[in-house]
Amino acid sequence: MLIPEVRQKWANPINTITIGATPEEGGTRTRTVTVGGSTTLPFLHFEGKIPHRPALAMEVQDITPKDWPEILGEHFSDVWDDPGRWAKKCVDQLGADLVCLRLAGCDPDGENKSPDEAAVAVKSVLEAVGVPLIVWGCGDNDKDNEVLPQCSEISAGERSLFGSITEDNYKTLVALCKADGHKLIAESPVDINIAKQVNVLATDLGLDPKDIVIYPTSGALGYGMEYVYSIMERGRIAGLDGDTMWAMPILCDIGKEVWKVKEAVSDEIAEWGDQSQRGPLWEATTAYVYLLAGADILIMRHPKAVSEVKKYLEKLIESK
């Protein structure tokens, strides 16, 4: 029997973005990472092109994290007092495509590290690894506006991905990244219109939309994930339909959310089964679901979760 055609022709491909610059391109990276470029929804090879596999970043911090559970500590406690060594382990031993340096130590309510110290951390990671960097502030607007300029300058030309700009705080970072040749993470609180609005504000200042990655906020499996999932699907469909303010690749910050929820962290509930498997599986599963909604870059923590999501991606990116 003849089956009707259900291939959809979408108006617009998702933007392609390359993070990291090699020496020929003005940076020092030995590898770059390119994501985006899809002309269809996730993994629908019958309909369009998916030129780049989503990328996996592993998270590194500028301080020894205090709230990471033992199940993560057992993999990182040998290196987590030194962001450079920590990053190197993620890349050399654990296969990270990118390193995300989160400047948690700069938080004024925490260790309140100085911009100089942050810049040293950035430098040490750049020196330790050849992969591109994501540099993420501590989330305090004023402090980030002090810290990130130094981090941007010291890595000018590296084409790192800096985060994050929001509706209320974008001017400093947009100006910097334009000047120093970086890319930007545009953050919004699980809201399709605010996500657009941040992009409008940034591009009004002259930022190229192709330099933006959307971070629509992430929630862990079982803790609000479905809201984010649907925002991502709606946004991705809008982007493919021709909305240029949603045509950006999407980033999900998963480890940070997963490694505080009970299902990942607790070994007290016997009925839930082996935590050493359940923990990383909770992170991997959160990742699988976001990949199906359109994620292009994932920030993750547990080595097993990272390697399994990679395997999963290999199977989804190839087809008959």
Place this chain on the structure above:
Amino acid sequence: MALTGLGIYKHLPKTNCGDCNFPTCMAFAMQLAAKKVSLDQCPHVSDEGKAALAEASAPPMKLVKIGKNSHELLIGQETVLFRHQEKFHHPTGIAVKVKDDLAEEELTNRIEAINNLHFVRVGEEIGVDLIAVEHSSTSPQGYARVVKKVKEMSDLPLVLLSPDPKIAEAGLEVSAERRPLIYAATGKNWQQMASLAKKHSSPLALKGESLEELADLTQQIKKLGVDDLVLSVDGPRVADTLQDLTRIRRLTLSKTFRPLGYPTIAFVTGKDPFQQVGQAATYICKYGSIVVMEGTEPWKILPLLTIRQNIYTDPQVPNAVEAKLYEIGEVTSHSPVLVTTNFSLTYFTVEGEVENSKIPTYISVVETEGLGVLNAYAGDKWSAEKIGKTLEEQKIKERINHNSVIIPGLVAVFRAELEEDFGWKVLVGPEEAARIPSFLKNEWKVTS
């Protein structure tokens, strides 16, 4: 599904007699298309006309029932491609396999393990929905014995997994009254399988090499009077299955392509548990009506049940509990008071931890329009003032002989105002509910 006025008009008598209280058949057809009237209002439609219109107005994806009575699973009749367009209606059934070559004790253990794959999340029971009995090596009698055992030990609906009609028949003979899903009719055995399905009025899964073959099979089998069908989709790779499931869903909903307008079943493959869960996650999110899993480890099943719960919640309905004072355990005037929001997920997470602590506790739930702690704060749905007033309305001070209230760590900013304006002694609790038990044990006692 949506039949146009013109499409309906074709099947009306076209006499414009007016007995339906509309001046013309066309006018009546338009009203019918808009679902404003029902077909019985025209006394003159022919039987063929009725049949054609019933067929055409049937939902594009069939609803199929597996199992009987209180233990039935309904799958299919989905109406959208994406949950934000409306909602998904019938949650993916999660099946776990049992093989028929297990030794008696192993079999018993396995069925028990499957029965135990039930959890409570967000105040809702979630669990495995089906047991799939897979034929491997035994005789028809051996297979029937295992099916019987499964049936005796578990109320879950069954899937009989064998391409051999003799085996399926043996299984059906001992379980037909439970309406098991027969898996599967193929290009080779479909006549025998369809007659078994007909004889026992059981739903039947179909397996083809391609969507084209599946469509041919459904049409042939339908002619034999069997229409409770489930399409088996398993491409060689997870990406192929995902794409076939997507094509079927689109064909059904965008093209009303009836030959494939049925629910689906997909299987996880391989031995690696993380990859099995990856496959199952894919099919739960993307259009699998049943997913057949391997293994009974709860750490593998819990994330799948959680995805299903997430993806199948209705995005248009705020998931809220009643905003009132809850008493957990045998509360007394010394019991602690926790404040939280009326988002179901928030409330039940907190309630679960209070139960874990085994310390009788009051939970004062504030009306926040179904938003969680930070969302209610960012969306101006609660404030120190609102909490203060709620505590007054709930008359909590009449029940306790202390003056302390515990607020979520994420809204520590409420503390000063609650203390100054409402006279409470405010304890800022942890940011995560998981730390509530240790907080109540260690810090609450000390400070109260």
